[in-house]
Amino acid sequence: MDMKNIWAELPKGFTVLAPMEGVTDAIFRQVITRAGRPDLFFTEFTNVSSYASEKGRENALERLKVVATDRPIIAQIWGKNPEHFGQTAAALADLGFDGLDINMGCPDKHVNAAGGGAAMIRTPELAMDCIRRARAKTELPVSVKTRLGYTYVEEWRTWLTTLLKENLAALTVHLRTRKEMSKVPAHFELVEEIVRLRDELAPTTKLILNGDIKDLWQVREMREKWPGVDGYMIGRGVFENPFCFTEHIGTTEELLGLLNLHLELFDAADMEKLAKTAERMREDAEFAMRMDGKARGLAFDPLKHYFKIYIHGFNGAAELRAKLMECKNTSEVREVLAVLAEKKAS
Numbered sequence: 001m002d003m004k005n006i007w008a009e010l011p012k013g014f015t016v017l018a019p020m021e022g023v024t025d026a027i028f029r030q031v032i033t034r035a036g037r038p039d040l041f042f043t044e045f046t047n048v049s050s051y052a053s054e055k056g057r058e059n060a061l062e063r064l065k066v067v068a069t070d071r072p073i074i075a076q077i078w079g080k081n082p083e084h085f086g087q088t089a090a091a092l093a094d095l096g097f098d099g100l101d102i103n104m105g106c107p108d109k110h111v112n113a114a115g116g117g118a119a120m121i122r123t124p125e126l127a128m129d130c131i132r133r134a135r136a137k138t139e140l141p142v143s144v145k146t147r148l149g150y151t152y153v154e155e156w157r158t159w160l161t162t163l164l165k166e167n168l169a170a171l172t173v174h175l176r177t178r179k180e181m182s183k184v185p186a187h188f189e190l191v192e193e194i195v196r197l198r199d200e201l202a203p204t205t206k207l208i209l210n211g212d213i214k215d216l217w218q219v220r221e222m223r224e225k226w227p228g229v230d231g232y233m234i235g236r237g238v239f240e241n242p243f244c245f246t247e248h249i250g251t252t253e254e255l256l257g258l259l260n261l262h263l264e265l266f267d268a269a270d271m272e273k274l275a276k277t278a279e280r281m282r283e284d285a286e287f288a289m290r291m292d293g294k295a296r297g298l299a300f301d302p303l304k305h306y307f308k309i310y311i312h313g314f315n316g317a318a319e320l321r322a323k324l325m326e327c328k329n330t331s332e333v334r335e336v337l338a339v340l341a342e343k344k345a346s
Contacts, residue, residue, distance in 0.1 A: 005099075005169060006040075006072045006074075006098040006099050006141065007099065007141055007143070007169045007170050007206045009072075010039055010040060010072075010230075010231065011039065012230065013219065013222075013223040013231065013232065014039035014040060014230065014231040015038040015040070015216070015219060015231065015232055015233075015234065015245050016038050016039065016040045016041075016208060016231055016232070016233040016234070017029070017037075017038045017040075017041055017042065017233070017234060017235075017238065017245075018210060018234060018235030019042035019043060019044055019045060019076040019103070019145070020044060020235055021044050021045055021106075021108070022044065022302055022305055023044065023305065023306075024041070024043065024044045025044055025063070025065075026065045026067050026070065026269070027262060027266055028262070029041050029067070029069070029070055029073075030261075030265055031242065031258050031261055032238065032245070034258065034261055035243045035245075035246070035248075035250070035258060036243055036245045037069075037245060038234070038245045039231075040073070040074065040231070041070050041071075041072070041073040042073070042074045042075075042076050042101060043063060043064060043066075043073065043074070043075050043076050044063055044076070045063075045076055045077070045103055045106065045111075046060050046063045046064055046076065046078070047060065047077075047078060047079050047116070048078065048079035048081065048085050048088040049079050049081055051064075051077075051091070052081070052083075052084040052087045052088065060088075061095075062273075064092075064095055064097075066095060070096075071096070071098060072098040072099075073097060073098060074097065074098060074099040074100065074101045074143065075092050075099070075100045075101070076100075076101045076103050076145065077089075077100060077101070077102060077134075078102065078103040078104075078106060078111065078116040078117055079114075079115075079130070080119075080120070080123070080126060081130075082129045082130045082132075082133040085102070085130045085131075085133045085137075086133040086136060086137040088100075088134075089133070089134040089137040089138040089142075090137040092138060092140055093139065097140060098140070099141040099142070099143060099169065100134060100140050100141075100143070101142075101143045101144065101145055101172070102130060102131060102134065102142070102143070102145070103117055103144075103145055104120040104121065104127055104144055104145065104146040104147075104163075105117060105118050105145050105146040105147040105174050105178070106118060107178045107181050118146075118178035119150075121146065121147070121149060121150040121155070121159055121178070124162050127162075127163075128162065128166060131144065131166050132166075141169030141170070143168050143169045143170035143171065143206075144166075144170075144171055144172070145171075145174070146159070146160075146163065146171070146172070146173060147174045147176055147177055147178055148160075148173065148176060148177050148190070149177045149178070150178045150179065151177060151178070151179045152177065152179075153180075153187060155177070156190060156194070157197065160194065160197060160198075161197065161201060164198060164201040164205060165201060165202070166202075167202050167205065168202070168205050169205065169206065170205060170206035170207075170208060170230075170231075171198070171202075171207055171208070172208040172209075172210050172231075172233055173194060173207070173208070173210065174186075174210040174211045175188060175190065175209065175210070175211040175212075176211055182211075182236075185212060186211030186212040186213075188212075191209065191226050191229065192226070192228075194207070195226065195228035195229060199228065206230040206231060207228070207229055207230050207231070208230060208231035208232065209222070209226075209229055209232055210232075210233040210235065211235075213232050213233065213234050213235075213237060214236075214240065214241075214244065215237055215241060215244040215245075216244065216245055216247060219232045239308060239309050242255070242309055242310070252314045255310045255311070255312075255313075256310060256311075256337065256340075258309075258310055259306075259307075259310035259311070259337070262303075262310070263330045266298065266303055266330060267330055269298055270297035270298040271297065273296075273297045273298055274296070277296055300328065300329055304324070304325055304327075307324050307325065308321060311324065320336070320340060323336050
């Protein structure tokens, strides 16, 4: 029996939270669900070679963690080894995913140096082999997220033609090149041509736009302007307003409420990981040796990346963020927030 295609069930003009490294993990997705979720979630990037490695699989599975409120959710994977794409793709349905997306647009220099992300634009034959290997090993719908080109905007037609001929379930186009990063405005002037190309080559492939899309109001304007576009992906806009998938603009109190939820979810996940690592150390002497005999939970410093999402838009926000950046654990964060609450109450 064929697995259902989640892309066919989404409403026209659907919204997506962009996959962002170190941001869109299971904890943050739960926070966004509380604020107002998009129609579709993506995970952060997972390296297929990590999943294919015995030592790297634990970290890969951590990135591929799915919670009940995530679905529908797409696993985003990257790499350059076709065999590893196949191995990873074969496992994703059992992990709770509704589809898999291959990242062929990430501009990170380390990812590109490894041959993944946007570097695949320069190796189209290898890129297509990776897509085909993944598709051969799963019934999940396979999609791709990419950029217009690696160096020049003019690359878009040849590159997108190559991808569309694969009859992907969906294609997300970040409307910039790898070289442009996010330093120039997105090339919205190309949208109508891209839609025509999709209609000509792969009319069943869902087309999603990404780049300089900030909130639901902007999405609504784009739906009117480009009815041929199927979906809209918001990335950095969530940093300005975590309620961006709704009509709501959060108050300072609501944003602080989301931060407190994030802290609660972080602590719960931290305790879960501590328990798991402690259990594994009891069962695996080699692992216990690598851990220096001490069970470890989640790293705290990555949590600091989120402070700017919740702490902004009011007098003293910059100073408060600076104090939070000095904290070493969630207890210290709560102490700083408690002082703020006392000042507001007095």
